[in-house]
Every structure is written in structure tokens, then in C-alpha cells.
Amino acid sequence: MTRPFTHTLALTLCSTAAFLPTSVQAQVAPSGGIEVATDEARRGLSWSEGRAVLSADAAASLGRIDATARVTTLRNADRHAGADAVVDVMLATGWDLGAVTLRTSATGHLFAGARTGMDYAEIGASARYSYGPARLVGGIEFAPSQDALGGSNVYLYANADAGIPGTPYTLLAGIGHSSGTTTDPLRIQRLRPGGSYTDWRLGVERQQGPLTLGVDYIGTDIARADATGPFADARHSGDRIVARARLGF
Template sequence: MRQSPLRRLALAAFAATAFAAPAFAQDEQEPAGGDGGLDISATVTGVTDYRFRGVSSSDRDPAIQGSVDVNYHGFYIGAWASSIARTADTNVELDLYAGYAGSAGPVEYEVGAIAYLYPGGDGTGNIYEGTASLSYTLGPVTGKLSANYAPDQENLAGDNLYLNAELRSGIPTTPLTIFASVGRERGSFYGRKWDWSLGFEFSQGPFTASLAYVDTNLDSDTHFLGRNIRAGIVASAGFTF
């Protein structure tokens, strides 16, 4: 599903992987917390493969994505959309999200909720999920732990829990950042699985580009997702307005 504010920290890291599915997406861009005033931003991004938690939601084809976010004193609402492979009788995923981001000493936190919707579809793909994260920055390195939980609901055959750990480090005096992540999932989305990514991003002004290796421990020869869980290199490029 798309990249929600919870994944804003990983916007480039997961522009290819923060990514939705069965198309449950995006979790990339961290909302401004604290005492900031009203802020409105938008993004447009192209990816060579739309990945969500290591799984392709675009059938390993390119996708176009965009978002609009409104932040006010730590509270945020937003929408993120992506083209996808045919899911729930539509080729569009729309994620609506809201929450709060703040800090307690050196620790930044976020809590929120996401609705993964499929406009124009038959309604069988719509999923609702709660999110929470903690992050800590030391010098150029930021570590983040996050959890996404979808309770048992109409379009799920049981609940789903996803845990993720991320590390990002800027390279001093360069516009480059390296990143790595690992996730563990249990539930009705994909059963039990691990996923991981490793890559780098380039950021200059409003422009961001990334390149990442993405993989899971699922066997594409026996799993129903087939080639959409095979390892891949995912590139992305986008602008923030």
C-alpha cells in the first residue's frame, strides 16, 4: 500500500518496497511532529516495481505513485495512490491515513491508522490497519522500529502483524544515504515470512532517487504469489513539492 507518513522516513528506501498488497501498501515519508505549523506537501514518484513488504504489487512492472499530506502541530492526514496489477477488479490502490507524530527526548514516535482502498473495484481488497513506530538518531545514523497490525475483518481470514527494523545513514559531505531493513510478518496477508532490503538513495533539493535490492524468504516455485516474491533490484525517482 502505499507510502504513508509512517513510512516517510523510508520514502526513497521503500519507494520500491514500502510498498502495498495483496496490494497492501505503502510502509514511505515522515510527518513533521512537534510544534510546527500547517504544512502541505505532495510527491510524485516513478518506480520500476511497486513492492510492499518485499512483494510486488505491480506484477514486477513499473508504477506511478503520488501523495498529498497535511501536517499541523504533529497531527497529519494524507492520501497516497499507486498504479498496481489487477487487484480486487481495479488497477488503482489508494491509501488514506491519519495520525500523530511527536518526540519524547531523543526518541521520535508515531501512531496512526491506514485504510488500503481500491477505487472502482469490487470492494474485496479494502483493508484497515493500525501503525506505530519509534526512531532514534545518533549523528548521521537513524534507527527505526515499527509495527503494523490489521485486526480480523471482512476481507481478511484472521489478523495480521508486521514488524520492521530500519537503519539509515547519510554519507558525510555527499547527497547519498545508505539504508537497510528487515521485516517479519505473521498472519493473513502472506502467512509467515521475512523480507529485507538494502540500497542507497540520492537526494538533491526536491529530487530523490534510490536503488534497492529487495527479497523475501518465500519460495516463488511453490508459493501462490509466484514470481512476485522473487528477489529484485528496484529503482525509483521522484519529486517533493
């Protein structure tokens, strides 16, 4: 059954809010940052048609609930019906079990300036294992069937990062797979051009105080011939290099 965004977002936020403790205290010092990147790439797909973007983010905690928000320019991207920007709002909570951390989340993606309704919501769960400077993360992000997506979307992923001892550098790697059901063959091309696909990422970061610089190689196995329609943006679904710089505060 396909649901409108408002119904789905309410369900996803309630699923995370159910973990709220009866008594919570706000975090004293929230954090945030601004970032510039040569592309807004998510799950191997460009959300900005391969053009540079600017974003700002903020995070705060309320007891065991972490709240984050990020605003990113999209520059009239076809993938999101000409949206000028996207606001990602997430609530999450987690449990520390020694070296393993479990986490669950609910996220709403709100698109400004789109020609039609593009907003959608998803829920996620992950497990992270830490050993020294290395971290391994595996998880799932699930978007129930929604009008804006033309079906449902399931994203399975595994990421790893490791700091190089004695240096400010961190190596990054990740792989993911997108699949799901289809109710609208044109809209489904938005997040799954050509149907189910696999994406990957290799990168390196350098952190110096509040400044983080990064370079990533991003790729997918999407065949251009299979990615058709007004939302597919096949030209920006393949291999590319993305550079980014973030200033935290």
C-alpha cells in the same frame, strides 16, 4: 472475529483521533510529490506484478495530527483482485523524547477497480532513534482480522538509514516479518504468501534539491511452492531490484 472494512477503518481512525488536542491549527504549507518506480514493492511483495508504477502523495498537519494520502497505479494486479490503483490514507501522531520519537498511526488502504472487496485497515506504532546522520526505526503494523485479508496480519520491522557525510547519498537497510491468524486460506495468501515470511531491503538514495533517486534490492524467504491461489502472485514475491525517482514540492 472477522470484521468488514468499514467497521475496522472506523475503529483504527478513532484510535488515532483520540490523541487530537482540543484546539488545533492547520499547517500553512502542505507538501507533496510524484514518483515513478519500476515496481510497487511493499514488505518484499510486488503490488503491481513487477510492472512500473506512477504515484502521487500529499501530506499536511492539523495540530499534532499528521495526515497523508498516496495514490498508486497497480495495473490490474492479481494480488488485489485486478485493482487499477490503491489509495493509502493515514492519520498519525508522535511524541519527541529527546533523541527518540514515538509514533502511532491508523491507515486505510482503498483499492479502485478490484473485482471484489479488497479494502482493509491497519494500525501501527513505532520508535525512532536519531544519532547524527543515522536513524534507527523499529515498529509494528497490525491489521485486525478482516474479510479482505482472510485473517489478521502482524508486521514487525526494523529499518536503518544513514547519510554519507559530505555527499547527497543515503544508505538504507531494513528487515521485517509478517505473521497472523487465518480465516480464509486463499485470501490470506494476499499479504502472506505461503504463510509467515521474512523480507529484507538494501538500498541507496541520492537527493538533489526536490529530486530523489533511489535503487533498492528487495528479497523474501517465500518458497514459490508454498504460495498458491489467485492472490498469492508467487512469481513476484522473490528477490528483485527496484529503481525509483521522486519529485517533491
